[in-house]
Amino acid sequence: MATATPATISATRRRMTSLLGRPWSGVAVLLVFYIGLVVVFSVLSPFFLSVRNMLSIGSNVAFIGLMAATGTPLIIAGGLDLSVAAIAGLTGVVISLLHMQGLDIWLAVAVAVFVAAAIGWINGLFTTRLKLNPLIVTLGMMSIVSGLALVMTGGLTRPLMVPGFNVIGQGRVFGVPLPLILMLVTFLGLWLVLTRTRFGRHVYASGGNAEAARLIGIPVERTVVTLYIVSALSGAVAGIVLAAMLGAAAPNSAGQHLLTVIAAIILGGTSLNGGRGSVWGTLLAILILGTLNNGLTLMNVSSFWQDVTRGVVLMLAVSLDQIRSRALGD
Amino acid sequence: MPTAAPRLHMQGIGKSFGGVPVLSGVDFTVEAGEVVALLGSNGAGKSTLMKILTGLYGRDAGTIAVDGETVDFAAPSAAVAAGVRLLPQEISVMPDMTVAENIFAGDLPLKKGLLFRSVDDAAMRRRSRELLDQLGFGAIDPDTVMKRLSVAEQRIVEIARALAGQARILIMDEPTAALTEQEATLIFRIIRRLKAQSVSVVYISHYLSEVFEISDRIAVLRDGRNAGTFRTAETNHADVLAAMLGNTVGDLYAEGGAAKGEEILSVEALSLPGKLDDIGFSIRAGEILGVFGLVGSGIEVLGRAIYGALGPMKAGRIRLGGREYRPASPVAGKRSGIGFVAAERKKEGIIADLTVRENIALSFQERFERGLFVSKSAETSHAKKWIDGLGIRTRGPEQRIRTLSGGNQQKVCIARWLVEGVELLILEEPTRGVDVGARKEIYGKLRDLADRGFAVLVLSSDVEEVAGLGDRALVLDRGRVVGRFGRGATPAQLMAATSADPAFHAA
Numbered sequence: 001m002a003t004a005t006p007a008t009i010s011a012t013r014r015r016m017t018s019l020l021g022r023p024w025s026g027v028a029v030l031l032v033f034y035i036g037l038v039v040v041f042s043v044l045s046p047f048f049l050s051v052r053n054m055l056s057i058g059s060n061v062a063f064i065g066l067m068a069a070t071g072t073p074l075i076i077a078g079g080l081d082l083s084v085a086a087i088a089g090l091t092g093v094v095i096s097l098l099h100m101q102g103l104d105i106w107l108a109v110a111v112a113v114f115v116a117a118a119i120g121w122i123n124g125l126f127t128t129r130l131k132l133n134p135l136i137v138t139l140g141m142m143s144i145v146s147g148l149a150l151v152m153t154g155g156l157t158r159p160l161m162v163p164g165f166n167v168i169g170q171g172r173v174f175g176v177p178l179p180l181i182l183m184l185v186t187f188l189g190l191w192l193v194l195t196r197t198r199f200g201r202h203v204y205a206s207g208g209n210a211e212a213a214r215l216i217g218i219p220v221e222r223t224v225v226t227l228y229i230v231s232a233l234s235g236a237v238a239g240i241v242l243a244a245m246l247g248a249a250a251p252n253s254a255g256q257h258l259l260t261v262i263a264a265i266i267l268g269g270t271s272l273n274g275g276r277g278s279v280w281g282t283l284l285a286i287l288i289l290g291t292l293n294n295g296l297t298l299m300n301v302s303s304f305w306q307d308v309t310r311g312v313v314l315m316l317a318v319s320l321d322q323i324r325s326r327a328l329g330d
Numbered sequence: 331m332p333t334a335a336p337r338l339h340m341q342g343i344g345k346s347f348g349g350v351p352v353l354s355g356v357d358f359t360v361e362a363g364e365v366v367a368l369l370g371s372n373g374a375g376k377s378t379l380m381k382i383l384t385g386l387y388g389r390d391a392g393t394i395a396v397d398g399e400t401v402d403f404a405a406p407s408a409a410v411a412a413g414v415r416l417l418p419q420e421i422s423v424m425p426d427m428t429v430a431e432n433i434f435a436g437d438l439p440l441k442k443g444l445l446f447r448s449v450d451d452a453a454m455r456r457r458s459r460e461l462l463d464q465l466g467f468g469a470i471d472p473d474t475v476m477k478r479l480s481v482a483e484q485r486i487v488e489i490a491r492a493l494a495g496q497a498r499i500l501i502m503d504e505p506t507a508a509l510t511e512q513e514a515t516l517i518f519r520i521i522r523r524l525k526a527q528s529v530s531v532v533y534i535s536h537y538l539s540e541v542f543e544i545s546d547r548i549a550v551l552r553d554g555r556n557a558g559t560f561r562t563a564e565t566n567h568a569d570v571l572a573a574m575l576g577n578t579v580g581d582l583y584a585e586g587g588a589a590k591g592e593e594i595l596s597v598e599a600l601s602l603p604g605k606l607d608d609i610g611f612s613i614r615a616g617e618i619l620g621v622f623g624l625v626g627s628g629i630e631v632l633g634r635a636i637y638g639a640l641g642p643m644k645a646g647r648i649r650l651g652g653r654e655y656r657p658a659s660p661v662a663g664k665r666s667g668i669g670f671v672a673a674e675r676k677k678e679g680i681i682a683d684l685t686v687r688e689n690i691a692l693s694f695q696e697r698f699e700r701g702l703f704v705s706k707s708a709e710t711s712h713a714k715k716w717i718d719g720l721g722i723r724t725r726g727p728e729q730r731i732r733t734l735s736g737g738n739q740q741k742v743c744i745a746r747w748l749v750e751g752v753e754l755l756i757l758e759e760p761t762r763g764v765d766v767g768a769r770k771e772i773y774g775k776l777r778d779l780a781d782r783g784f785a786v787l788v789l790s791s792d793v794e795e796v797a798g799l800g801d802r803a804l805v806l807d808r809g810r811v812v813g814r815f816g817r818g819a820t821p822a823q824l825m826a827a828t829s830a831d832p833a834f835h836a837a
């Protein structure tokens with residue numbers, strides 16, 4: 001009796017929505033999707049399934065993952081940082097220019113990190129104190145920062161070859177690329193902070209209901225400003241990793257990856273309305289997007305098509321988020 | 331016998347929501363050119379009756395006739411087309427558009443252009459001017475941008491909007507709530523003009539003095555039934571209040587505890603420009619102080635001002651727990667021992683996506699930590715203690731708060747503050763949107779908490795709540811304390827105080 005009566009349809013729909021409404025369902029769906037992707041590419045390409053290729057995916061996505069990791073709590077708290085990738089570009093530029101002026105490489109790194117923190121702090125002040133829309137503030141900041149990076153270099157790529165520094169991007173520990181380790185440690189740390197600390201609770205409360213959070217004496221502004229600074233710092237670290245990997249600082253090297261950063265956070269199930277999300281979802285999403293890129297490249301698909309694919313995946317993910325929101329009764 | 335049919339005749343109106351009757355057998359009549367005040371306390375059924383009249387709700391029983399013709403408004407647009415217009419309580423204008431555009435936003439006059447029809451600005455301006463003239467406010471320029479007008483003038487434009495087209499019945503819901511006394515007289519002037527033009531007005535207000543000034547007749551609802559109709563000229567405040575409220579409080583409220591402790595809070599000369607004026611009172615441990623006031627009286631800000639939610643207060647002296655206290659921020663208020671439960675539970679109270687446990691622990695999170703990390707077991711045992719203590723009906727501490735009923739969400743919002751060190755609980759509208767059963771429980775629990783030594787300050791626009799719950803009661807009106815009562819004050823006495831009517835106090 002395979003006829004679908006209205007009763008069975010509505011029962012199925014109820015089951016579907018109740019499944020999608022579970023807190024972990026988003027991450028579970030992503031995990032299934034990721035495994036499916038790995039299986040498909042393993043069948044399609046003989047080069048895909050190897051430790052070497054997996055580690056290469058990991059180290060390719062590491063600097064993007066770093067930015068997406070800190071972007072996740074920021075979006076959960078109701079913020080958004082579009083300037084993070086531009087900050088990554090500026091960081092490399094600042095380090096290479098200062099180093100060329102004869103400054104010690106680690107001092108140059110320290111200056112660049114400080115500059116990034118200041119930019120994050122400004123983002124935070126504009127969005128909290130002046131209550132401006134973060135989309136506009138950080139879009140403006142993105143333009144300022146990437147423009148400055150171009151001005152400082154004249155648009156040219158600067159070499160940055162300092163063995164001690166390049167290790168950050170090229171080194172390995174027990175065969176595992178250092179950038180990948182850095183990214184995984186960041187995710188682990190943020191997971192602990194978000195789920196196990198007071199600050200983490202404040203993040204969810206600030207994004208879930210800022211006014212209620214303020215009225216029960218949670219420092220909402222301070223929480224959000226901190227997250228903007230952390231996001232900018234992750235941009236700086238991503239810029240350092242990228243410049244160290246490439247042995248050069250290009251002013252616009254990271255900007256093109258902003259879309260991937262935001263896409264990963266949303267694909268990972270973090271609600272753009274705030275209050276909901278997890279870093280594990282973002283990590284899986286980063287792996288999915290990286291695997292998609294890698295697999296398509298191995299199959300000789302033009303990189304132009306990869307942009308199309310990423311967009312399609314993103315829109316599917318956003319639709320899924322909307323369905324999940326409804327299932328949760330918003 | 332067959333005189334002209336009344337302008338509006340509602341007969342035997344019945345309505346229930348989910349099996350709970352809200353209106354039963356209500357009759358309501360308005361003659362042409364008559365101003366009828368519709369009175370009743372919160373939940374009496376006024377707004378439901380008006381929503382049925384304007385086509386927002388369907389009805390379960392009864393008939394409606396306008397000018398003798400039976401009508402059945404399936405949607406608000408049908409009511410508007412029949413000349414039944416509603417002026418909602420909240421001012422809703424488009425601040426960046428002109429007066430004329432605001433008046434005609436719903437029905438822009440169009441003219442034929444070369445390619446397509448465009449807005450006929452000239453006609454719109456001309457008709458706006460006519461309408462404003464007709465109301466006696468020809469001085470308002472139709473080209474002015476709305477946000478440049480005063481609140482009272484915006485109200486007048488809203489009335490003009492409601493009258494655009496053929497209005498036969500105008501329903502005004504608390505039209506003076508946001509206005510000063512002087513501005514309110516402008517509204518009365520308009521009502522008199524409308525009367526002269528034979529428009530009928532249904533006037534909803536809590537201010538008895540206003541009602542007595544402007545209405546021809548007063549219709550009172552109580553618990554969804556007619557509770558009396560009075561010719562305004564032949565009645566007085568006491569009779570109307572008795573019809574509205576009765577003189578009994580009922581058994582919704584627990585008996586007051588006897589022993590009161592030391593003074594917890596004392597407030598002197600607290601002022602907030604335009605909102606509060608020279609407020610003074612004190613509360614002792616174990617005591618519930620109720621503060622009653624209508625919309626705009628200052629009850630919306632008094633609790634927040636003391637807690638610190640409005641930032642640093644410039645005027646006034648406050649002592650809390652025997653020490654000088656200056657409101658500065660919610661963080662500071664909390665640290666000084668104040669717990670605050672906001673009126674709008676959904677917007678300002680619960681964090682919907684978090685669990686009951688997380689919602690309870692959030693306000694004093696630092697007390698549920700072990701080292702760097704949150705201790706879930708400490709949170710759980712604390713949450714369980716107050717789930718039992720306040721009788722919160724939930725599947726357990728891990729249930730998401732959004733799935734709880736309003737009354738249980740409210741208890742969670744109270745539970746947040748029940749930790750060592752909090753001495754004063756400030757609650758705004760503690761039972762707004764809560765069903766009767768849960769109300770009774772919340773009242774009981776507040777009394778329990780007072781008996782445990784909390785000082786409880788309840789700010790409410792529900793007069794019966796304040797009269798029944800408080801050991802003492804204050805009445806606020808337009809930012810000032812206009813009445814102080816001991817235990818046993820009746821709702822009618824509190825209500826009468828807001829009306830500030832000397833004749834009644836003498837009686």
